[in-house]
Amino acid sequence: MRKPEERTIDYGVQEMLVKAREEGIETAFDRADAANNRCKFGMEGVCCKGCLEGPCRISLNGKGPALGVCGADADSIVARNLLATVVEGAASHAEHGREVVLTLLKAVRGQAPYKIADEEKLYSLASGLGIDTDGLTVNQVAEQVALKALEDFQKQEGVLNWLKLKAQDKTVAKWEKLGILPVNAHLEIAKAVKRQAMGCDADPVNLLKGILTVALVDGYSGLHMSTDLQDVLFGSPQLVxxxxxxxxxxxxxxxxxxxxxxxxxxxxxxxxxxxxxxxxxxxxxxxxxxxxxxxxxxxxxxxxxxxxxxxxxxxxxxxxxxxxxxxxxxxxxxxxxxxxxxxxxxxxxxxxxxxxxxxxxxxxxxxxxxxxxxxxxxxxxxxxxxxxxxxxxIRIPEDKIEVYAGFSTKQITGLLQKLNKERPLQPLVEAMEKGDIYGIVALVGCTNPRTKQDWANTEVAKYLMRNNVLIVGTGCAAHSLAKFGLMSPQGVEYCGSGLRRVMETLGGLVDLPALPPAWHMGSCVDNSRIDELLIAVADYLGVEVSRLPVAASSPETHHPKAIAIGSYFLTQGVDVHVGVKPPVGGSELVSKALTAGAGEYGLTMEELFGGKLIVEEDPVLAAQKLLERINRKRKALGLSA
Ligand code: CUV
Ligand code: SF4
Missing domain, CATH: 3.40.50.2030 (Rossmann fold)
Structure with a gap:
């Protein structure tokens, strides 16, 4: 049994873990300790429960079976299992998106008590989707937008509307060439469930392509669509x-x-x-x-x-x-x-x-x-x-801390406009070029009762900030950073001098001593906001996102959704770090395809898109590896190292 201070670095949570123990109450941390003896086959992804001939498991030391009863080998099994995981994540997000669409549709038809909160965003979506808004009322425009969104769950040919709306053209062309563009979210999810079922797709490379398609479903029908329509219904966040x-x-x-x-x-x-x-x-x-x-x-x-x-x-x-x-x-x-x-x-x-x-x-x-x-x-x-x-x-820990959140793209550009009205991104890009902002890392994902809560999330962030990397956070990882002061003006204490200077300048624009050096960009679906910010910067520089000195990191991953989001960032050519080992070790082909560099092993993510998966449990080593990747991308862009 781990002690409370080994389970979390949050004092209030430690205090409550003690109280729970005193009162004989079991929590996830206790259950994580009890489940400590994990199955090695499961950990490496070589256990298949695909049919009743099994479960089959492939030997890890070469002394047992190399094939399942049906003849599936470790590569197919690992790839199929990974596909199933990404499907779960994408289905969660796509259902989220669909619920929001239906809410919007019912609202504008007078069947649900919600109103349009951000007309500006609505009209910009409408124009991006090619909707002629002439002569339409606001509600009619919203109805058209909602119907376009619903098409992404219905159409039988073409490409997701939301992908065309949001992705960079050059990147889309890459995906098209690879044949991984999704048609509609439900269709791709159903197809993926079928292909990983017994007796279907056994080609690991083909299965990996299937993973990429589902990752795109996650990104567009899940993340982007959810955020966009939530902003329309509830408003785009502003500094709060x-x-x-x-x-x-x-x-x-x-x-x-x-x-x-x-x-x-x-x-x-x-x-x-x-x-x-x-x-x-x-x-x-x-x-x-x-x-x-x-x-x-x-x-x-x-x-x-x-x-x-x-x-x-x-x-x-x-x-x-x-x-x-x-x-x-x-x-x-x-x-x-x-x-x-x-x-x-x-x-x-x-x-x-x-x-x-x-x-x-x-x-x-x-x-x-x-x-x-x-x-x-x-x-x-x-x-x-x-x-x-x-x-x-009743016993409530006294510990609480101030935080500033609400960093939507709208908030960020609005703020930067105070420095440069015509070209708001200029000051940000200039700071990146000078190295005051050495790079941007998206600190995303979860906390996991198996690992020390909030520790790796905050350690990775602090190390990067010291090296002038701007952090943008979402999900439960953002909570970790917020709980430890990195999302308040005091967070600049952890920054290198360049980043600190930029945050102080920006803070001055909103009457704060400094802007937090970790920007809270929202929930997990709001990783779309991060994507949007990166695309804006990339477009400004006239390059693809894959070339930016940026990366994503999820030090305390637990959910399939986080794996899906990570896969989505990989399709954009963004390096992705995870601090909890994903179950792919049982297949050299699958793990190398994800983690090896270009030219190091057949076809790899890096070769295809320009970014790779970094698996590293140690937060300091992880941060160092991320810095090294950012450094490389800076050099390739012609920026100082
Ligand atoms: Ni959606 S996915 S734990 S970060 S809510 Fe937090 Fe959030 Fe779950 Fe992972
Ligand atoms: Fe075994 Fe193949 Fe059935 Fe999986 S699908 S349980 S490997 S027989």
């Missing part, structure tokens, strides 16, 4: 101040924790928490306090400044404070363990989606049409549970 860590839970308030992903739900919960404020007062509370966890937390933080309690690995711990009255979830990254922990307190865990239920939770179905009804019920349930609190068991 808020707070992080378990100390944001307030004893005197009714506390509602929102967890999951799609803001269609969390936005309504926030709205109804405000509407029912008076009723909370009547119960003797000071109000209703909504706190976020994981990506739902990111969504409402970015647009509403709602504070964030914690991230993935410690999602059960807010409940251990004894002061969370309701935990409401939608989908993805929801630990079933939540209801076990909640069962030891007065907390209601509320599931909301017909296809995501958890034994022990209360199910209140949420759909866009009945959004107000459901959100009201959810908040009322929290008010109800508030009255059942056991005061004696």
């Amino acid at each position: 101040r808020s707070e992080y860590k378990l100390g944001v839970i307030k004893r005197e308030y009714v506390n509602i924790m929102v967890h999951g992903h799609v803001p269609v739900l969390s936005e309504k919960v926030v709205e109804w928490a405000q509407k029912l404020h008076g009723e909370a007062l009547q119960l003797g509370a000071k109000g209703i306090n909504v706190v976020g966890v994981c990506c739902s937390g990111n969504e409402v933080l970015m647009r509403r400044g709602i504070p964030v309690a914690t991230n993935f690995a410690s999602q059960e711990l807010p409940i251990v404070t004894g002061a969370v009255d309701a935990a409401v979830v939608d989908a993805q990254c929801i630990m079933p363990g939540l209801t076990k922990v909640a069962g030891c307190y007065h907390t209601a865990v509320i599931t909301t989606m017909p296809y995501v239920k958890i034994p022990g939770a209360i199910h209140i179905e949420f759909n866009p049409r009945a959004a107000d009804d459901a959100a009201e019920k959810i908040v009322r349930l929290a008010l109800d549970r508030y009255q059942q609190r056991d005061e004696a068991r």
